[in-house]
Amino acid sequence: MTQKQRRCPLCGHSPLRPSFEDRTFEYGPEADERITVHAHQVPIEVCDRCGEHYSGPEAAKVEHEAICRTLGLPTPSEIVALRQRLGMSQAELARLTEIGKATISRWERGRMLPTRALARYLRLLERNPTNVKLLKTLASSPAGAVADSTHPPQNPAPGVGSPWQFEPVVGMKRNSEVTAGVK
Numbered sequence: 001m002t003q004k005q006r007r008c009p010l011c012g013h014s015p016l017r018p019s020f021e022d023r024t025f026e027y028g029p030e031a032d033e034r035i036t037v038h039a040h041q042v043p044i045e046v047c048d049r050c051g052e053h054y055s056g057p058e059a060a061k062v063e064h065e066a067i068c069r070t071l072g073l074p075t076p077s078e079i080v081a082l083r084q085r086l087g088m089s090q091a092e093l094a095r096l097t098e099i100g101k102a103t104i105s106r107w108e109r110g111r112m113l114p115t116r117a118l119a120r121y122l123r124l125l126e127r128n129p130t131n132v133k134l135l136k137t138l139a140s141s142p143a144g145a146v147a148d149s150t151h152p153p154q155n156p157a158p159g160v161g162s163p164w165q166f167e168p169v170v171g172m173k174r175n176s177e178v179t180a181g182v183k
């Protein structure tokens with residue numbers, strides 16, 4: 001890393017001294033949705049003459065990661081790590097998931113937070129390789145559809161009288177029964 005000796009814009013002193021500080025700040029689009037974020041070890045530069053503190057892109061990166069962790073969203077480096085574990089480029093991951101390549105790129109550069117829904121989607125890929133395989137199958141069929149030749153939906157309109165529409169109900173349990181069976 002090449003460190004350019006920087007001059008304090010305020011008093012002209014050089015060099016600035018690299019340091020770290022813990023920061024607490026509010027984050028959120030709406031006043032009633034604000035969260036308090038604690039960012040530890042934020043890299044800054046300090047002017048030893050006038051006492052001014054400066055922060056750049058590295059500080060923004062640490063703060064962004066703190067926001068992700070507070071919200072329970074994957075950090076940029078976690079998204080990069082997931083993609084690399086899958087052995088995919090951004091373009092390949094975009095093809096697999098139908099998430100835009102530009103979106104993936106913005107996540108990885110910390111320019112945008114994933115939505116909760118897409119973060120959960122990423123967790124599915126992260127936790128279970130079978131889901132990746134399934135997604136590959138879906139991605140390779142043109143409409144992303146899995147044909148079920150044994151029970152074609154012959155009655156596309158929502159209505160009564162089609163055995164196909166009722167069949168999935170057989171063997172299903174109510175949520176309360178399922179919950180009761182779980183220790």
Ligand SMILES: [Zn+2]
Pocket residue numbers: 008009010011012013047048049050051052
């Ligand atoms: Zn200064």
